[in-house]
Amino acid sequence: MNKSRGPIIVAVIATVLILGVAGWVFSVHFITGLMAKGHQDKDEDVYAKYQAIESASLPEVLGEVKEETDTDETKEEADKLTESEEESEGLTPSANRKEVDTSDFYAISMGNYSYQLPQKVSDFLEDGWTFMGDDKPSDTLSGDQQTIFFFYTPESSYGHITVSIKNFSLNEQQLKDCYVVAIEAEERQVEDMGLTTVCDGNIVMGSSTVADVKSKYGEPDETEGESTYYYYGQENHELDSLEEYVEFDFSDEGIVNSIIVKNVMKPDGIEDGEVNTEAPEYLGRYEAPAELGDDLFSGNFMVSKVIHNLPCPLQTFTDNKWKYDYDEDTVIGAGQGALIILTKGELVIYATVGNFDDKACLLKNTMVTDIDFHTFDVKMEFPGGLSTDTTKDEFEAYLKEHNITNYDYDESRDSYFLPYDQSETERHLFESGMTFVFSDGKMFEVTMKNYGWLAD
Incomplete structure (x- = not known):
């Protein structure tokens, strides 16, 4: 080797995103x-x-x-953790993790849980997030593949977020060993979590306004009408906008009702395999x-x-x-x-x-x-x-x-x-x-x- x-x-x-379907079609x-x-x-x-x-x-x-391979599991085995496994993995709030900087451009907090993208899928699983539908942590992604999934929130069986998971390795990897590179949180889907914030808590979904967003991020790098703002970050430019950005969607009243954070930059220390x-x-x-x-x-x-x-x-x-x-x-x-x-x-x-x-x-x-x-x-x-x-x-x-x-x-x-x-x-x-x-x-x-x- x-x-x-x-x-x-x-x-x-080339990738085609199909909303409502857990996956990218290439x-x-x-x-x-x-x-x-x-x-x-x-x-x-x-x-x-x-x-x-x-x-x-x-x-x-x-x-x-x-x-x-030995990683094959029945659906029942993958979808249902034993009590001992639940106790060993626990629900440790990710906000206590030292590596998360909530002021980072690619950080997002939902209730007691904070993430700085890219973030390990295993961190989400330890916090109590679960895959929606038939998807399970032992499913695999091909080398360098990126796919959309849905996570149920730790607080309920109906609230959820949309995530994009990427395998940074050249070899096939189980989902639990990959990284979340994008999170889409909608107000009505994460209301059971508590406050959802970005920019070190300064922008709050459900209450922050267009003016609030501009006061922290400045004028948007791109817009779609008056309801969607895109910010690409200090190190990015237009050609990178599909890979690293923060998106805010506003209600008719000008209140933030959806936030997308995406960062597909490969973390330091990850080997190609x-x-x-x-x-x-x-x-x-x-x-x-x-x-x-x-x-x-x-x-x-x-x-x-x-x-x-x-x-x-x-x-x-x-x-x-x-x-x-x-x-x-x-x-x-x-x-x-x-x-x-x-x-x-x-x-x-x-x-x-x-x-x-x-x-x-x-x-x-x-x-x-x-x-x-x-x-x-x-x-x-x-x-x-x-x-x-x-x-x-x-x-x-x-x-x-x-x-x-x-x-x-x-x-x-x-x-x-x-x-x-x-x-x-x-x-x-x-x-x-x-x-x-x-x-x-x-x-x-x-x-x-x-x-x-x-x-x-």
Whole structure:
């Protein structure tokens, strides 16, 4: 094991917050809707756009390829503490913790409990906060993953706050070992706690006014109408505003009725975690296809006279002289994905690779789950006699001849999306499938995404 091999990829590329659902949904759609501009313009614009590796959490399929661990618990075991456990953990008010500075920009107090973000999840649990719903402390987050949850207050079973929990490690961690990086407190949801304050008690939710807030924080860095003020802090600027800020929401009477405090800066002293420098076991499950075959939905494709099957180890490309411009010892966090550009001479493929293990691994030991390319960059063959030379008329004739009706046609892009699972009629974010884009009757761009046997 090694913690110092190559650069570390930690930048999450896209997140979609779904209110009312305990979780972040991560999009891994790196290359969609690229317009035809000619090969020279593509080199200048598209290649530069994706020059840096960026990572994203992979879908929940990740957990299905991991071996069971001793941390698995029944819902009853996780949701119900024994009396001895309750006594040992206690409900020590966090306001007495020496590390909490209530005057800090990222501190918030709710009744007798004070927190300075980022704050350990375990601190909240010790204070008596509990996860809402089926979530439990032994649930896990992927490396560098950040997700929304709801905590019941220690004082009741109905009052609650919304929190965002982040795993600062590159390896998978249980929630109890992660950090709360954001708290949203609404007056009506925490009224059983007593006073909720920030700025060392000078701003009180439910009584402080717009003028009170301005007297302590100054003019807001950003506003939404007259009801929402954002303050980014002394060390931040507009580009950081989504990561570290304090938000005040006001009632129609100009009284603070909601406060959000967020700080995702990694605390000092947290290690990234050990990196598995060996090839993960699941890579050995890949079986290279002996022939291209006739099943369009097999995941097979042939490029540069070599047949591959998605998903496949990145090594299947590098073994066939494909290259990428990144150190092969670059670290990919557990459950994280990255976009890389594969080249072989003049051939160019944009590939999404993922680490489907619970430990960080090296880039060279990842799985390719997505490929995207333009037909002026790469010539490729697919099962059933299709290829990048297939015209739109020929493609439509193929669909009709083989009675393929489960597909989506986008007239604006002149594209066809075909799910690999032809029995699946409902579309979802991480749908495995193929997208064929046409321009002037000719195939122009192809995207293939498949988690295949990784999801079995």
